[in-house]
Amino acid sequence: MSLLLCLLIAGCSEREELSESNAVYYWRTDFRLDSTEWAFFQRNHINKVYCRYFDVVINEEGAEPRPNATISFSSTLPDSIELIPTIYITEDCMHQKHQGLAEKIVKRIRQMNETNDIKPVSEIQIDCDYTSKSKKVYYQFLEEVKQAWGQTLSTTIRLHQLSMEAPPVDYGVLMIYNTGDPKKWEERNPILDIRDVQPYLKRLDSYPLPLAAAYPVYQWVRTIRNIRIEHTVGADEILRVKEAVEKKRSNLKHAIITYHLDKDNINRYKPETYEKIYHH
Amino acid sequence: MRRFIIISLLSAMTLPTLACIWGELTNPYLFSMYRRTEFKERVEKICNDNWQAYLGTSEEYFWFNADDVIKAAQHKSDGLMVSYVKNLQKYLKCVDVEQSKQYEWNYPSKEEIAAQQRDLQAIRTYALGNTKTKLRSQHALLYMRCNMMLGRHQENINYWEQTASQLIETVYKDMMQNIYAGALYKTGQEEKAGELFAEMGDYQSLMTQFYRKRSFQAIRQHYLKNPNSKVLPFLLQDFVNNCQEVIDANGGEWFNGKLFVRRITEQEATQMRQFCETVVREGKTETPIMWKSAKAWLEYLYGHQKQATSDILEASKLDGTDRMKDCARVLMLFITANQASDSEAFDNYLADELAWIKEMEKKEEDGYFYRAKTRLSHQALMKHYQNNTDKLIALMDVTNNYHYTEYIDTMRVSQLEKYFAYTNTPAKTNLDKFLKANLKIDEKAMTDLIGTKYLRLCQWDKAIKWLAYVPASFYNEAGYRMYVLLRKVSVEPWITRQWIKDADVDRAETYNWTVSENPKLLFAKEMQMMEGTINVLSGKALCQRCYNLATYYAQANFTGDCWWLMRDGKSVCDTLRVNEVDLRAKTKELLQKASQTTDIALKEKALFALSYAELYKEEQRWFTREWNNETYEYDRKTVSNTQQYSAFAALANFEKQNATHTSQYVSRCDEYIQFRKVFH
Numbered sequence: 039m040s041l042l043l044c045l046l047i048a049g050c051s052e053r054e055e056l057s058e059s060n061a062v063y064y065w066r067t068d069f070r071l072d073s074t075e076w077a078f079f080q081r082n083h084i085n086k087v088y089c090r091y092f093d094v095v096i097n098e099e100g101a102e103p104r105p106n107a108t109i110s111f112s113s114t115l116p117d118s119i120e121l122i123p124t125i126y127i128t129e130d131c132m133h134q135k136h137q138g139l140a141e142k143i144v145k146r147i148r149q150m151n152e153t154n155d156i157k158p159v160s161e162i163q164i165d166c167d168y169t170s171k172s173k174k175v176y177y178q179f180l181e182e183v184k185q186a187w188g189q190t191l192s193t194t195i196r197l198h199q200l201s202m203e204a205p206p207v208d209y210g211v212l213m214i215y216n217t218g219d220p221k222k223w224e225e226r227n228p229i230l231d232i233r234d235v236q237p238y239l240k241r242l243d244s245y246p247l248p249l250a251a252a253y254p255v256y257q258w259v260r261t262i263r264n265i266r267i268e269h270t271v272g273a274d275e276i277l278r279v280k281e282a283v284e285k286k287r288s289n290l291k292h293a294i295i296t297y298h299l300d301k302d303n304i305n306r307y308k309p310e311t312y313e314k315i316y317h318h
Numbered sequence: 319m320r321r322f323i324i325i326s327l328l329s330a331m332t333l334p335t336l337a338c339i340w341g342e343l344t345n346p347y348l349f350s351m352y353r354r355t356e357f358k359e360r361v362e363k364i365c366n367d368n369w370q371a372y373l374g375t376s377e378e379y380f381w382f383n384a385d386d387v388i389k390a391a392q393h394k395s396d397g398l399m400v401s402y403v404k405n406l407q408k409y410l411k412c413v414d415v416e417q418s419k420q421y422e423w424n425y426p427s428k429e430e431i432a433a434q435q436r437d438l439q440a441i442r443t444y445a446l447g448n449t450k451t452k453l454r455s456q457h458a459l460l461y462m463r464c465n466m467m468l469g470r471h472q473e474n475i476n477y478w479e480q481t482a483s484q485l486i487e488t489v490y491k492d493m494m495q496n497i498y499a500g501a502l503y504k505t506g507q508e509e510k511a512g513e514l515f516a517e518m519g520d521y522q523s524l525m526t527q528f529y530r531k532r533s534f535q536a537i538r539q540h541y542l543k544n545p546n547s548k549v550l551p552f553l554l555q556d557f558v559n560n561c562q563e564v565i566d567a568n569g570g571e572w573f574n575g576k577l578f579v580r581r582i583t584e585q586e587a588t589q590m591r592q593f594c595e596t597v598v599r600e601g602k603t604e605t606p607i608m609w610k611s612a613k614a615w616l617e618y619l620y621g622h623q624k625q626a627t628s629d630i631l632e633a634s635k636l637d638g639t640d641r642m643k644d645c646a647r648v649l650m651l652f653i654t655a656n657q658a659s660d661s662e663a664f665d666n667y668l669a670d671e672l673a674w675i676k677e678m679e680k681k682e683e684d685g686y687f688y689r690a691k692t693r694l695s696h697q698a699l700m701k702h703y704q705n706n707t708d709k710l711i712a713l714m715d716v717t718n719n720y721h722y723t724e725y726i727d728t729m730r731v732s733q734l735e736k737y738f739a740y741t742n743t744p745a746k747t748n749l750d751k752f753l754k755a756n757l758k759i760d761e762k763a764m765t766d767l768i769g770t771k772y773l774r775l776c777q778w779d780k781a782i783k784w785l786a787y788v789p790a791s792f793y794n795e796a797g798y799r800m801y802v803l804l805r806k807v808s809v810e811p812w813i814t815r816q817w818i819k820d821a822d823v824d825r826a827e828t829y830n831w832t833v834s835e836n837p838k839l840l841f842a843k844e845m846q847m848m849e850g851t852i853n854v855l856s857g858k859a860l861c862q863r864c865y866n867l868a869t870y871y872a873q874a875n876f877t878g879d880c881w882w883l884m885r886d887g888k889s890v891c892d893t894l895r896v897n898e899v900d901l902r903a904k905t906k907e908l909l910q911k912a913s914q915t916t917d918i919a920l921k922e923k924a925l926f927a928l929s930y931a932e933l934y935k936e937e938q939r940w941f942t943r944e945w946n947n948e949t950y951e952y953d954r955k956t957v958s959n960t961q962q963y964s965a966f967a968a969l970a971n972f973e974k975q976n977a978t979h980t981s982q983y984v985s986r987c988d989e990y991i992q993f994r995k996v997f998h
Contacts, residue, residue, distance in 0.1 A: 092420075108420045142423045149425040236950045282950045 055248050056209055056293040060316040061086035065298040070112035074301045081309065082316045086120045088163055088295060091147060094127040103131040103139055105146065111154040121156065123147045124163040132172035140182035161190035173202055180206050200241040210247045211295060214279060215254035229254050230271045232279050242287040250293030251283060253315060255303045273311040346689035348649055349558040349615050351608045352551035353641050354684050357520040364489040402453050409441050409460060412467060438464045455490040458482050462497045471501035496520060503527060516548035524552050532556050534586045538593055545602035558612050561587050565619045591616045607638030611646045618653050626653050648690045655698035665749040673752055695719045707733050708740040712753040730897050731771035738764055762792050773838060774884050774898035778846035785839040793833040798882035803831050807841060807873045807880045812930035813983050816879040841883050845870060861915035865924055868908035875901035877932040902933050918979060925972050926984055929965040938962055940993060956996045966993045
């Protein structure tokens with residue numbers, strides 16, 4: 039914890055905040071980095087990788103959560119880069135309490151690390167699009183994960199979740215994407231549009247958790263009414279939103295993550311764009 | 319056992335798939351020379367049929383169950399089958415370890431993985447030792463599966479080439495060949511692997527292998543190495559369809575703004591057209607029809623229609639597979655339909671071709687003819703028959719045109735009446751015969767639609783004439799049934815919005831409420847009565863009647879709660895459409911009249927109703943919202959020269975004069991409160 043967090047003075051209030059870091063989300067099913075990605079790491083001084091280990095979904099019978107789409111490891115990271123196992127849990131898993139789920143997840147992460155010779159990790163992250171319906175169960179679940187894990191625990195915070203009380207974790211990652219209504223894609227980019235972010239800005243400064251900020255660099259391809267549609271956010275829009283959120287809460291510039299690491303996503307934007315997103 | 323299917327497929331499929339990188343493209347491609355046979359589904363079906371036969375059951379067999387087979391084998395004293403299935407079961411447990419990495423809480427330990435490897439070795443040895451028995455194909459497959467799991471790809475290559483390829487033709491041999499192709503791919507022999515994947519119809523593996531090798535230059539190189547490579551139909555088809563994507567995305571014809579899988583420049587497409595010509599001229603290909611048809615379709619896509627016609631005519635005389643000939647025939651129809659003038663000769667040709675496509679739809683399971691028909695309908699036939707409404711609508715109906723419902727919903731009622739009559743007259747021409755034999759008209763729905771169109775025009779007498787034929791039961795089947803049951807047209811929408819609560823829906827469902835009278839007919843009759851007697855009224859009674867009529871009009875409008883009187887559905891994007899009366903304007907006109915009353919309570923209601931936001935378009939509202947890039951907020955700006963502003967001003971002035979009598983529905987109205995802050 040002491041390495042992770044440092045005390046900063048934010049406005050008139052004292053709040054623990056995150057130290058500077060440049061990070062990426064790794065969201066594929068095989069951990070294998072190519073030369074473009076290694077070069078990207080070097081150029082942007084990436085020191086953390088939030089790596090999706092597996093998803094947790096409700097099984098086919100609709101009763102019990104089970105792992106899905108587990109990652110395999112074909113590359114390893116150098117010691118200078120911290121690996122943070124990240125687990126995505128579907129919201130319906132949190133509609134009711136599942137006994138022992140937290141312990142199962144922590145045990146599985148540990149076993150995966152051991153089997154695949156992953157160096158010791160000190161932090162894990164849970165990603166869940168919790169709602170007011172699932173919040174209570176989710177927060178209790180996070181308490182149990184914290185207990186079972188015993189080290190740093192973080193979770194993702196979607197913009198709509200800013201209006202709820204903060205979850206019981208060490209810090210949150212503010213997901214600044216998937217902001218729009220996918221059905222209204224002709225009017226606004228569903229991945230990111232500052233007009234959709236704006237209503238939440240006022241909640242940023244008073245949100246009690248330390249926060250990292252995650253920005254989208256991905257492309258979303260889907261088929262709508264038999265039409266193949268590709269959504270991509272322009273670099274200008276990402277930077278405009280970044281400026282807006284940092285204006286409301288300046289320490290959001292400390293810990294930056296992009297979602298997600300991929301050669302195509304790297305090549306989608308100019309190196310200067312990434313230089314503006316990250317610390318350089 | 320459901321999981322077995324996944325496992326068995328994993329065991330059979332040798333290349334990882336590129337899930338999420340390409341999806342099945344459902345937009346209709348006309349160029350389809352490579353028939354996708356879906357290898358994995360084919361082999362899975364045959365395997366299940368084989369187990370069914372062994373078990374001697376008449377029930378269709380879906381899931382493999384080792385224990386059942388072992389029991390049956392023991393009953394038959396078939397020791398070899400018992401040992402084979404036991405080893406197969408053991409192999410599947412090894413696959414389970416791989417699966418547990420994916421789907422189980424118990425992620426395997428290093429020790430478990432080591433045990434899995436040992437088991438695979440043992441099964442491999444057992445299988446190899448039984449490749450000369452009567453179950454040789456099954457054991458050979460088991461041996462190759464173990465090699466695949468152990469990464470011994472070279473051994474699989476050797477085994478196939480020296481032994482397995484000599485075995486008799488069975489589904490097991492097909493699966494071995496697929497594993498062999500995967501081993502070739504994994505050991506760098508991609509060319510050979512591609513040929514095999516193409517031959518066995520393994521589209522997924524082909525796409526995985528050639529995902530980044532689909533450019534003109536890559537296809538040209540591929541051809542130069544082997545002019546009759548089995549991969550070429552797949553590659554050429556992919557290229558041509560990507561061109562189609564680009565052209566579609568450029569807009570104009572159908573789906574504006576469609577984006578694409580791989581952008582192909584016009585220069586690259588031109589190179590391909592020239593190359594297709596070269597290939598046909600060289601005479602090395604066994605399927606010149608494919609190359610010439612590709613050229614024809616590219617010519618057409620890039621606007622050279624005469625050249626396209628000449629090329630497709632020439633193509634149809636060349637050699638190729640049956641599928642290629644069918645595809646060229648479809649292209650010929652499409653290109654012709656876009657250029658031929660309106661004539662009986664074309665009608666007859668179209669009738670024959672549509673009948674042929676209909677038959678082919680039944681035969682071909684890959685959906686090509688359905689998709690071809692879809693594109694033909696939207697991009698060729700709608701244009702060709704734009705001046706012949708009856709035939710156009712009938713064609714839209716029989717070809718499942720996506721715009722059919724919207725088209726008949728928005729067209730003039732007189733045209734629809736004429737079309738309805740056309741459908742009930744005897745057919746004269748070949749095309750008429752085909753169309754009338756294939757129409758899917760629902761007479762009740764058509765009658766309701768014509769009646770509804772008269773409602774939209776406020777022609778109550780004609781609406782009544784048509785709607786009288788529609789029974790109440792028709793509305794119990796309508797998607798908007800619940801709204802009919804729970805909403806009333808007489809409720810003033812500016813005072814009470816009829817939001818539907820879950821509890822109301824539950825009650826309606828629990829007590830099985832049904833629509834007992836035709837609600838549109840009732841509405842038309844009431845409107846006819848209210849409007850028909852308005853001239854005999856005067857003074858307060860006249861103003862009250864105007865107010866009541868305004869309420870009905872506001873409810874029946876597309877922004878009202880009873881929108882279902884005029885429309886089948888509701889959306890925030892709805893606007894006033896062609897061939898319908900502006901009910902909002904009518905409402906306002908009637909409210910203006912009602913507001914002239916000397917009755918204070920009615921006047922207040924009428925003035926309040928006139929300020930109701932749903933009666934105004936965005937630009938007629940009393941404020942605008944503008945995005946401020948500096949504050950990242952919306953700024954609200956009052957616009958005092960709008961209709962709604964004037965209406966609110968009239969209400970505010972009225973309330974000033976009658977301050978002691980302000981009704982709660984006014985004083986508690988949020989928007990009125992906001993307005994009062996800026997109105998002085």
